[in-house]
Amino acid sequence: MGTADKFRYKLQTATVVEKLIAINVLVFILFFLAKTIAFLFQWPSDFLMEWFVFPKEPGEYIFKPWSIITYSFLHSGLWHILSNMLILYYAGVYFLTYFSPKKLLTFYFLGVIFGALIYMLSYNLFPAFQATGKSYLVGASAGVMAVLVGISTHVPNLRIRLLFLGTIKLWYIAAFLVVLDIIQIPISNAGGHLAHIGGALFGYVYAKQLGKGNDIASGFEKFLGGFLSMFGGDKKPKSTMRTVYKKAGAKVTAPTKTKISKTEKQQKIDAILDKISKSGYDSLTKQEKDFLFEAGKDN
Numbered sequence: 001m002g003t004a005d006k007f008r009y010k011l012q013t014a015t016v017v018e019k020l021i022a023i024n025v026l027v028f029i030l031f032f033l034a035k036t037i038a039f040l041f042q043w044p045s046d047f048l049m050e051w052f053v054f055p056k057e058p059g060e061y062i063f064k065p066w067s068i069i070t071y072s073f074l075h076s077g078l079w080h081i082l083s084n085m086l087i088l089y090y091a092g093v094y095f096l097t098y099f100s101p102k103k104l105l106t107f108y109f110l111g112v113i114f115g116a117l118i119y120m121l122s123y124n125l126f127p128a129f130q131a132t133g134k135s136y137l138v139g140a141s142a143g144v145m146a147v148l149v150g151i152s153t154h155v156p157n158l159r160i161r162l163l164f165l166g167t168i169k170l171w172y173i174a175a176f177l178v179v180l181d182i183i184q185i186p187i188s189n190a191g192g193h194l195a196h197i198g199g200a201l202f203g204y205v206y207a208k209q210l211g212k213g214n215d216i217a218s219g220f221e222k223f224l225g226g227f228l229s230m231f232g233g234d235k236k237p238k239s240t241m242r243t244v245y246k247k248a249g250a251k252v253t254a255p256t257k258t259k260i261s262k263t264e265k266q267q268k269i270d271a272i273l274d275k276i277s278k279s280g281y282d283s284l285t286k287q288e289k290d291f292l293f294e295a296g297k298d299n
Helices: 003-013 016-040 067-073 078-098 101-125 141-154 170-184 190-211 218-223 225-229 262-279 286-298
Strands: 159-162 166-169
Touching: 016 067, 016 078, 016 101, 067 101, 078 101, 078 141, 078 170, 101 141, 101 190, 101 218, 141 170, 141 190, 159 170, 159 262, 166 170, 166 262, 170 190, 218 225, 262 286
Parallel strands: none
Antiparallel strands: 159 166
16 A cells, blocks of 8 residues: 555544544644745735634624634644644544534534634623724634533533543533633633633533434534535444344343443443543444443443
8 A cells, every 4th residue: 555545545534533633733834834934035924814813803704704714723833733632632532422523523613603703792892802902813722612511511421531630520621621711811812712611602502402302503514514524524423233133933132231330330441541542532442432332321
């Protein structure tokens, strides 16, 4: 298999989360490369970026409506994109255990849109921002928070293993990040934190509605069906249900579940989570994926 074939194979087999991360990283590299070239030739360095960042002014937004999506693929620095992509990767791994790839993209992009709208509304509504000059929003955080809070709301007792803290509920991590955003609004980057809260709020409401059987974003999925399919969002997860065929006259015995103690169950969960952190979710066997799925429902 040649290099081109290997690349094509990896692209085809990559998860929707890996594709999102790859696009974010690629755009980050290209824009900073353009900044370097602009610096060397003393050209205006922000001319290109101005067309893709999301503005606080509705009048400016009218002339670049695409910016409500494109801003999310731009990042201000290495730590900005690194933190966003790490959270997206780990939250996305668990998200795809319970939802389809298309649903992840719906959470992500509607979180991005909702975060941008909360940012614009806040900067034009609250007196604290009236003296603010030009302000622009960049970063995938609103979409990332929508995915993280969405899966945390859907499976609030799902535990993950952290290096120094042991196992901790994913919900605690999501709640901590939301609180951190709230208390940092008066300190710095108020617009960014407001967008994070907007994405988190959307993720919470959407997950709650899905739990009640209401898909409030089904119209969005249909409207952007072709675009979402570019990420592999139309691929449905393989069912864990098996079809059993019975011969005539044969007696079928229902499979029995082997009961294990809470300690043994937690040890098995920890081992699976360790495997995910080292080798990724795709390294799990079907039995391990099924066990993690059932454990999330039982908690």
